[in-house]
Amino acid sequence: MKEPVKACVVGAGLMGHGIAQTFAQAGHQVALFDIDEKRRELALSRIEQNLQQLGEEPSGVLANISLCSELSQAAADVDIVIEAVSEVLGLKQEVFEALSHLAPSDAILSSNTSVIPITAIGEKLDDAARSRLVGTHWWNPPHLIPLVEIIRTEYTAEEVFNATFDLMASLGKKPVKVLMDVPGFIGNRLQHAMWREALHLVTTGVCDAETIDVVVKNSFGLRLPYLGPMENADLVGLTLTQQVHKFIFPHLCNDASASSLVDELLDAGHQGMESGRGLKTWSHQQAVSLRHQLSHRLIDTLGANDNNK
Helix, strand or coil, rough: CCCCCCCEEEEECCCHHHHHHHHHHCEEEEEEECCCCCHHHHHHHHHHHHHHHHHCCCHHHHCCEEEECCCCHCCCCEEEEEECCCCCCCHHHHHHHHHHHHHCCEEEEEEEECCCCCCHHHCCCCCCHCCCCEEEECCCCCCCCCCCEECCCCCCHHHHHHHHHHHHHCCCCCCEEEEECCCCCHHHHHHHHHHHHHHHHHHHCCCHHHHHHHHHHHHHHHHHCCCHCCCCCCCCCHHHHHHHHHHHHHHHHCCCCCHHHHHHHHHHCCHHHCCCCCCCCCHHHHHHHHHHHHHHHHHHHHHHHHHHC
């Protein structure tokens, strides 16, 4: 793929603005599309705040971003499209049906879905378009979290898969190849397996939600940046690992349905931080403070990692 590239990001919300920022910071031109004018304008202010947190001058990066109110304008003459709209299969299918006609015939078509199989998203496309469709699952906040999961389907051309991987690496990301298109890919399957067990422990009265977070943050959570689960298994030895698993696996939650606790909270209007209550109770200041701390700790951690290379 030629350098610099021209990218189109579809959706300027939670993920889209940070993805656009990452391309723009790398010196690429980005067309950022959203049907909502307020969301488009808010995206620029959020990017500016992100850059100020990083200690970077915003003007040069913002100059690389063009806001678009028409998808046809945003997708014209681009090398890659990254879709970042709501997690609704039908909506994503409609977006890619349109993009298959509006974007250049050699442009990479990619979805930032976090759980929906890429094969399902592309099932209404013709063979040529399906060969250009690949998953690029970024993590929130996308301008800070290094990982991008690159997901291929049985239809994805090998050159598209590899070119997307190389492009993400050139942006300073840590891409990984997901060789089979399974729901949730890798990271979210691991993350939500833990969430399922955490919700089960709360629902069955073993502990409250606050205790879950205290345990994770003050035990294995401290090790995770330096010691992955496979490394940890080898570190303690596979004999011990197998002994522990034989005892504990039969006792772990294996529910195939979503948590009844979350259903009850949603029915009561408790949606999380935005509503002031979810699994825990949140003031506006607590929610703002948590987001602020997260951003700064990620910046500090990533900066320390760069200095130790």
